[in-house]
Amino acid sequence: MTATPRLDPTSEMRLVGVSPLLVDVVRRAAERVPFQLFVVEGLRTAARQAQLYAQGRTAPGKVVTWTLASKHIDGRAVDLAPLRNGGVDWSDPKDFDAIARAMFDAASELAVRIRWGADWDADGKPRERGEGDSPHFELGSP
Numbered sequence: 001m002t003a004t005p006r007l008d009p010t011s012e013m014r015l016v017g018v019s020p021l022l023v024d025v026v027r028r029a030a031e032r033v034p035f036q037l038f039v040v041e042g043l044r045t046a047a048r049q050a051q052l053y054a055q056g057r058t059a060p061g062k063v064v065t066w067t068l069a070s071k072h073i074d075g076r077a078v079d080l081a082p083l084r085n086g087g088v089d090w091s092d093p094k095d096f097d098a099i100a101r102a103m104f105d106a107a108s109e110l111a112v113r114i115r116w117g118a119d120w121d122a123d124g125k126p127r128e129r130g131e132g133d134s135p136h137f138e139l140g141s142p
C-alpha cells in the first residue's frame with residue numbers, strides 16, 4: 001500500500017477559488033488515503049449550479065442536486081473521489097468512507113468544521129437515509 005501525498009494537476013486546478021481552510025483539509029487528507037485523491041469539483045459558477053439543478057427537472061437526466069444555493073458556488077465545498085489507473089473509481093463505497101475518515105481527521109487536527117454529503121446529521125452512519133452525496137464535503141457553518 002503506497003499513499004500518494006500529492007494531488008494531480010487537475011485537482012490542483014479545481015482547488016483554485018476554494019476556501020483555503022478547506023484546501024488545507026483536503027491536502028492533509030490526501031496524505032492519508034491509500035490511493036490518489038482526486039478533486040472532481042471545487043468552485044462552481046451559479047450558471048453551472050442552475051444547469052445542474054435543471055437536470056432531472058426541466059432538462060434530461062437524473063436529479064443530481066437539491067439546491068440552487070450550493071456551497072460550491074462560494075468555494076465552501078469540494079467533491080472528492082479516488083483516482084486509480086488514471087480514472088476516477090466510483091465503484092466502492094468503502095473508498096468514500098476512507099476519504100471521509102481522512103477528511104474528518106484532518107479537519108479536527110486543523111480545528112475546521114466540515115460536513116459530509118453521505119452523513120448530513122453527522123451521527124457516523126453514512127447513507128442511513130439514502131444520502132447519496134458521498135463525494136461531497138463542505139465547510140460547516142461558522
Ligand SMILES: [Zn+2]
Nearest residue numbers: 077078079136
Ligand atoms: Zn458537492
